Amino acid sequence: MPELPEVETVRRGLEPRVLNKTIQAITVHYLPMIRPLSLDVFKARLIGKTIAAMRRRGKYLVFDLSDIILLVHLRMEGKFYLGDETTPKMTHEHIRYTFTDGSVLIYHDVRKFGTHTIKEVDALETTHPFINLGYEPSDIRLTATYLKNKLKTDRKIKTVLLDQSIILGLGNIYVDEVLFCAKIRPTTRAKRVSLKKCRSIIACSQKVISKAIQLGGSSIRSYTDSLGISGLFQNELNVHMREGELCYTCQTPIKKIKVNGRGTYYCSKCQQY
Numbered sequence: 001m002p003e004l005p006e007v008e009t010v011r012r013g014l015e016p017r018v019l020n021k022t023i024q025a026i027t028v029h030y031l032p033m034i035r036p037l038s039l040d041v042f043k044a045r046l047i048g049k050t051i052a053a054m055r056r057r058g059k060y061l062v063f064d065l066s067d068i069i070l071l072v073h074l075r076m077e078g079k080f081y082l083g084d085e086t087t088p089k090m091t092h093e094h095i096r097y098t099f100t101d102g103s104v105l106i107y108h109d110v111r112k113f114g115t116h117t118i119k120e121v122d123a124l125e126t127t128h129p130f131i132n133l134g135y136e137p138s139d140i141r142l143t144a145t146y147l148k149n150k151l152k153t154d155r156k157i158k159t160v161l162l163d164q165s166i167i168l169g170l171g172n173i174y175v176d177e178v179l180f181c182a183k184i185r186p187t188t189r190a191k192r193v194s195l196k197k198c199r200s201i202i203a204c205s206q207k208v209i210s211k212a213i214q215l216g217g218s219s220i221r222s223y224t225d226s227l228g229i230s231g232l233f234q235n236e237l238n239v240h241m242r243e244g245e246l247c248y249t250c251q252t253p254i255k256k257i258k259v260n261g262r263g264t265y266y267c268s269k270c271q272q273y
């Protein structure tokens with residue numbers, strides 16, 4: 001599943017190519033993907049609208065269309081492709097947005113779990129799931145004191161860091177890497193993590209996520225970004241998916257365990273806290 005850096009990579013690749021384009025026509029081949037479910041309503045609200053900006057909130061791509069927004073969640077395998085009117089229908093193409101300049105934006109999704117949802121402009125502040133989202137690593141409101149307050153729980157630190165209502169955008173791969181960077185064992189009880197370690201977690205989250213965005217995310221599994229570019233971040237992973245391989249810092253074999261059912265990788269020597 002694409003994580004925040006991969007979605008941000010998609011946004012950065014797509015935005016300059018769709019900005020200021022006006023939707024002229026929409027073809028939907030798989031109706032359960034759109035919200036509202038009525039194709040007539042979906043079309044009526046979007047056709048004639050111009051893409052004024054493209055943002056991201058968590059793992060949602062946000063197309064700003066002046067008075068409404070279109071939220072796209074890629075889920076497991078969603079991808080965008082750009083083409084023109086002559087581009088033939090692709091095998092897993094489910095939605096095609098045709099613009100007035102003749103270009104097309106194709107939504108491709110092998111698993112069909114993605115969603116395209118029309119919302120009011122203030123939805124990012126007022127509706128589920130956005131109201132419960134925490135701060136992204138780059139957000140200045142994410143402070144050590146804020147984090148320390150959120151860690152007053154018996155839950156394991158990894159479980160808490162995966163909770164998107166606390167820090168937004170750390171998925172399974174990135175939490176493993178952040179905890180390696182902060183030298184904290186994934187199974188440590190959250191309430192035992194000190195303020196100083198909270199500072200490390202935040203600094204490491206920023207470092208790991210910005211590096212991942214810079215490299216276009218990870219291409220673990222079949223994920224590639226909208227323009228077919230594979231991310232390179234998987235080459236930078238210190239622990240994730242490296243079970244039995246030697247730690248780059250201390251040469252100890254990396255261990256794999258399960259934390260709340262998620263495959264979790266760590267170095268037993270470097271991460272003793």
Ligand SMILES: [Zn+2]
Pocket residue numbers: 247248249250251252267268269270271
């Ligand atoms: Zn180590």
